[in-house]
Amino acid sequence: MREIARLVLVLGLIAACSAAALSYVRTALEPRIERQSDFYVRGPALERLFGAPASEVLGNKIIVEADGLSYPIFYFQTEGRLAGLAVEAPGKGGYGGDIVIMVGLDLESGKMLGVEIISHSETPGLGAQVEKASFRRQWRNLEIGSPAALSGNGGRIDAITGATYSSKAMIDGTNQIVDLLMKHEEDVRAMIARRDDRASAESGRDR
Amino acid sequence: MTLLQTLTHGFWRDLPPFRLVLGLCPALAVTTAAENGMGMGLAVTFVLIFSNMFISILRRVIPGKVRIASYIVVIATLVVLVELFMKAFFFPLSQQLGIYIPLIVVNCIILGRAEAFASRNPVLPSMADGLSVGLGFTLSLTLVGSLREILGSGTWFGMPVFGAGYEPFAFMVKAPGAFLCLGLLLGLMNAWSRKRGEIFIQT
Numbered sequence: 001m002r003e004i005a006r007l008v009l010v011l012g013l014i015a016a017c018s019a020a021a022l023s024y025v026r027t028a029l030e031p032r033i034e035r036q037s038d039f040y041v042r043g044p045a046l047e048r049l050f051g052a053p054a055s056e057v058l059g060n061k062i063i064v065e066a067d068g069l070s071y072p073i074f075y076f077q078t079e080g081r082l083a084g085l086a087v088e089a090p091g092k093g094g095y096g097g098d099i100v101i102m103v104g105l106d107l108e109s110g111k112m113l114g115v116e117i118i119s120h121s122e123t124p125g126l127g128a129q130v131e132k133a134s135f136r137r138q139w140r141n142l143e144i145g146s147p148a149a150l151s152g153n154g155g156r157i158d159a160i161t162g163a164t165y166s167s168k169a170m171i172d173g174t175n176q177i178v179d180l181l182m183k184h185e186e187d188v189r190a191m192i193a194r195r196d197d198r199a200s201a202e203s204g205r206d207r
Numbered sequence: 208m209t210l211l212q213t214l215t216h217g218f219w220r221d222l223p224p225f226r227l228v229l230g231l232c233p234a235l236a237v238t239t240a241a242e243n244g245m246g247m248g249l250a251v252t253f254v255l256i257f258s259n260m261f262i263s264i265l266r267r268v269i270p271g272k273v274r275i276a277s278y279i280v281v282i283a284t285l286v287v288l289v290e291l292f293m294k295a296f297f298f299p300l301s302q303q304l305g306i307y308i309p310l311i312v313v314n315c316i317i318l319g320r321a322e323a324f325a326s327r328n329p330v331l332p333s334m335a336d337g338l339s340v341g342l343g344f345t346l347s348l349t350l351v352g353s354l355r356e357i358l359g360s361g362t363w364f365g366m367p368v369f370g371a372g373y374e375p376f377a378f379m380v381k382a383p384g385a386f387l388c389l390g391l392l393l394g395l396m397n398a399w400s401r402k403r404g405e406i407f408i409q410t
Binding site: 036 | 265269270273276281284288295298309
């Protein structure tokens with residue numbers, strides 16, 4: 001009995017120390033990691049989706065809370081009107097965890113601009129092929145208003161051979177975004193409008 | 208072993224992956240370029256030095272029955288630390304290495320050194336052992352990566368080596384090229400050892 005107590009105590013203590021060290025370092029480095037991934041991943045992804053320089057759109061960011069998750073949303077304006085959104089969501093059910101994707105939405109035509117991968121831990125050579133342009137190209141011009149699906153389920157997306165889980169996770173993420181927009185489009189527009197008013201008021205004061 | 212022997216055994220006598228024949232998965236998978244091999248090697252070296260250090264400090268505290276579980280917790284913690292640091296300071300490299308960084312946890316060299324050395328030796332020699340084996344691993348991976356990159360893409364650490372007329376031998380940067388390169392190096396090293404009459408584990 002005493003021996004078992006000792007086993008539990010030692011292992012528990014080691015685990016507790018490691019948890020403390022990890023949460024400390026994670027909190028300390030989080031802002032830096034965010035900046036790095038903005039620079040190397042989100043920026044280029046936004047450039048491809050919106051066709052505008054990253055420096056112009058990276059700052060156009062709001063965070064929408066819905067169903068207990070927070071979704072970062074980037075927006076793009078032409079001539080003062082809201083033209084496009086890029087919504088980030090974690091696609092559930094990937095083989096190595098969530099696949100975080102960003103879907104570009106053209107609000108004027110009601111179609112998708114495309115999909116970008118923000119982070120994933122899929123198997124190289126199999127699931128990691130979701131990064132390939134030939135697979136992602138299938139998202140172009142999908143209707144924003146209707147859920148996406150794999151061609152096996154009557155949809156328009158052909159899954160990657162041998163990587164059904166990864167493909168499904170991408171669909172899951174896309175549908176979360178479609179869902180979010182159907183339920184909260186007005187809120188999103190209102191948030192962006194408020195943020196814009198504030199930004200123009202501030203720049204007015206600077207002058 | 209004297210401290211000097213501990214410091215140098217990782218470079219030939221127990222050179223991973225060739226002489227220990229452990230840690231073959233990253234040696235095959237990430238060595239498509241010299242830089243990737245070196246990055247992976249250095250990440251492993253860091254984990255190895257500190258996992259050896261902590262395990263050696265705790266060697267009298269950890270009960271034998273849960274030692275493997277304890278080692279894995281220590282190693283996994285260090286690997287996540289490396290992953291976070293890499294993402295914060297060397298983001299492109301961390302993207303290149305991708306899933307192979309978290310997989311350092313199951314790299315047999317680290318558990319092997321913990322079990323074979325750090326759990327039986329004081330702190331300083333254990334750290335020296337980690338440094339030596341880790342740097343040996345880094346050198347090996349950089350060598351394999353260099354050979355594959357030079358032949359397969361015509362560059363070394365991203366710098367062009369041959370003139371523009373060079374047709375890259377693309378086979379070398381693909382998976383079969385890794386097996387070929389590693390196998391040939393292993394064979395050469397074994398032939399050299401045999402010629403010198405060294406005794407080693409592989410027969």
